Amino acid sequence: MRVTYLEDLDDTDRDVRVESESGTWRSRRIVLAREGVGFSFHETNIPAGTTNEFWYANHIECVYCVGGEGELLDRETGETYEIRDGMCYLLDKHDRHTVTAKTDLRLICTFNPPVTGREVHDENGVYPLLTEPDAETGNTTGNTTEEVTA
Numbered sequence: 001m002r003v004t005y006l007e008d009l010d011d012t013d014r015d016v017r018v019e020s021e022s023g024t025w026r027s028r029r030i031v032l033a034r035e036g037v038g039f040s041f042h043e044t045n046i047p048a049g050t051t052n053e054f055w056y057a058n059h060i061e062c063v064y065c066v067g068g069e070g071e072l073l074d075r076e077t078g079e080t081y082e083i084r085d086g087m088c089y090l091l092d093k094h095d096r097h098t099v100t101a102k103t104d105l106r107l108i109c110t111f112n113p114p115v116t117g118r119e120v121h122d123e124n125g126v127y128p129l130l131t132e133p134d135a136e137t138g139n140t141t142g143n144t145t146e147e148v149t150a
Contacts, residue, residue, distance in 0.1 A: 004030050006043060014117055023052025023099075033114035040114035046070070046105040055096040058129045059111045064088045067106035073098040 006028055009015050014029040024047055031041040046052060048068075053075075070083035075096040081089065083105065091097065099105070119127040 002035070006030070016117070023054075024050045025052055027109075029115070029117050031114070033116045035114075038112065038114065040111045040117075042109045042111070042115075044105075044107045044109050046099060046101040046107065048101050048103045048105075051098060051100045053096075053098050055094070056091060056111070056127060057094050059113060059115065059127060060094075061091045062088065062110050063091070064108045065105065066108055068101065068103045070099055070101040070103070070105050073100070 009028045009030065014032070015026070016029065017026045018024065025044055027042045027044040029040060029042050031037060031039065033040060044063075046068075065083050065085055065087045067085055068083070072081040072083050072089055073079075074081075075098060081087070083089075083099065113129065115127060
């Protein structure tokens with residue numbers, strides 16, 4: 001069993017803060033590829049008044065809103081959706097999307113394949129696929145180096 005308290009992740013390598021042209025957000029990575037469970041699990045906070053462009057070309061992401069209000073834009077279709085407490089969206093087709101926070105957003109996210117925690121969004125908002133070496137065997141676990149195309 002593994003127990004994690006969110007505040008214990010503050011100011012560690014699992015506490016990622018981004019302020020860039022493509023967005024502003026904070027993600028605390030509760031479960032990563034190194035745990036070897038086949039997914040990663042994060043709490044992401046997006047401050048009010050910010051707009052963030054994302055595209056996970058190599059990952060499937062599921063997002064559940066537990067606080068705040070915002071708008072989700074599907075950049076492929078132009079459709080928009082209200083983000084609010086109790087709303088869930090699944091990016092099952094590597095969807096390019098934009099999140100605009102009307103109030104501070106608190107989102108719970110899971111990724112498959114799992115992220116390692118070392119990923120950085122590129123200029124398109126994409127995380128690369130990184131691998132995590134297994135402590136016992138030295139084999140890679142979690143992500144592969146193969147790129148998924150939409």
